[in-house]
Amino acid sequence: ERASAVAPDNLNVRLLRAELRVEANDFDAAAEDLRQAESAAKLDARLAVSLAGVYARAGRKQDALRVLDALGPAAQQQPEVSALRARLLSENDDGPAARALLEEQLKREPANARLLARLCSLYRTQEPARAVEYCERAVRAEPANADFGAAFGAALVQARRFQDAASVLTRVVAAAPEHYEAHANLATALDKLSLFREALNEYQWLGRARPDLPVIHFFIARMHDQLTEYPEALAAYETFLAKADPQQHKFQIEQVGLRLPTLREQVKRGEGVKRKKGER
Numbered sequence: 001e002r003a004s005a006v007a008p009d010n011l012n013v014r015l016l017r018a019e020l021r022v023e024a025n026d027f028d029a030a031a032e033d034l035r036q037a038e039s040a041a042k043l044d045a046r047l048a049v050s051l052a053g054v055y056a057r058a059g060r061k062q063d064a065l066r067v068l069d070a071l072g073p074a075a076q077q078q079p080e081v082s083a084l085r086a087r088l089l090s091e092n093d094d095g096p097a098a099r100a101l102l103e104e105q106l107k108r109e110p111a112n113a114r115l116l117a118r119l120c121s122l123y124r125t126q127e128p129a130r131a132v133e134y135c136e137r138a139v140r141a142e143p144a145n146a147d148f149g150a151a152f153g154a155a156l157v158q159a160r161r162f163q164d165a166a167s168v169l170t171r172v173v174a175a176a177p178e179h180y181e182a183h184a185n186l187a188t189a190l191d192k193l194s195l196f197r198e199a200l201n202e203y204q205w206l207g208r209a210r211p212d213l214p215v216i217h218f219f220i221a222r223m224h225d226q227l228t229e230y231p232e233a234l235a236a237y238e239t240f241l242a243k244a245d246p247q248q249h250k251f252q253i254e255q256v257g258l259r260l261p262t263l264r265e266q267v268k269r270g271e272g273v274k275r276k277k278g279e280r
Contacts, residue, residue: 011037015050022058030058045075049084056088064088083108098122113141117148120155128159146176154185157192165189180209187219196226214243218252225263230272234263 003013018033037051048067055064068085075081083105099122106115120135135152142148149172156165169186172179187202200223207216221236237256244253266272 011047015047015054018054019057022054027058030054031060034058034060034063045071045078045081048075049080052084052088056084061088111141113138113145113148116141117151120151124151124155124158128155131155132159132161144175146172146179146182149175150179150182150185153182153189157185157188160192162189162192166193166195178209180206183209191219191223194226196223199223200227214240214245215249215252217243218249218256221256225259228272230263230266233272234260234267237263 001017003010004017007013014033014037018030018037021027021030021033034051034055037047048071052064052067055061055067065085065088068081068088071081082101085101099119102115102119102122106112106119109115116134116138120131120138123131123134132152132155135148135155138148139145139152149168153165153169153172156162156168166186166189169182169189172182173186176182183202183205187199187206190196190199190202200220203216203219203223206213207220210216217236217240221233221240224230224233224236237260240249241253241256246253
């Protein structure tokens, strides 16, 4: 504030004050500083990147892109400008243009772990094998980052490499026991590997962590069913039906409806594995 009073037209002072105001969640005052900084003088690439970066942190992505787009052709090619544009476009965009920008930036920063992780996320559903490659590189760059490890495991699940996924995700949950995404994908991998007891343990953890998600009871029921623990399966299926949304869980509800008549008869006849006292 004192520096601004002494030098009201100093762009660096305005940008720094705007950044501090963003950090203090004073977005209106920050926006005014940014507006005045933008109108005070023609920005070079360095100041444009600073200004656009503060706009982005203030949640004004379109203003950030507008500042970068106003630069001349030479400035547009500078690495810091293209890097920031790539990040801005990729944050909420999973289209080809965003991926192309990120891959272009990756050529300049091949060990950028966050860039690699973002590309892994963007390719996960469309090109799982490519996603696996990017995530594996991100993990090599930052092996202690549990989020990158969980994303690597998720990409392996998407690529149907379930044994590899289980190995990776088991290590992740050992290092980060509360990592929900890692547990969720580990449950899927173990389920696909027909390791139903281990998968059940993971689904039960998910149920404790997110009791608001009805579909978890469906998966818990399926695991009990696969283990021929029919009374427990019946109880879990009925819990699922009581909590399920008719539209959102239509497919699972139909599956349960087909299974329940036979399952109820099996329970009446006393069929299935009897769990030992105290067994979870």
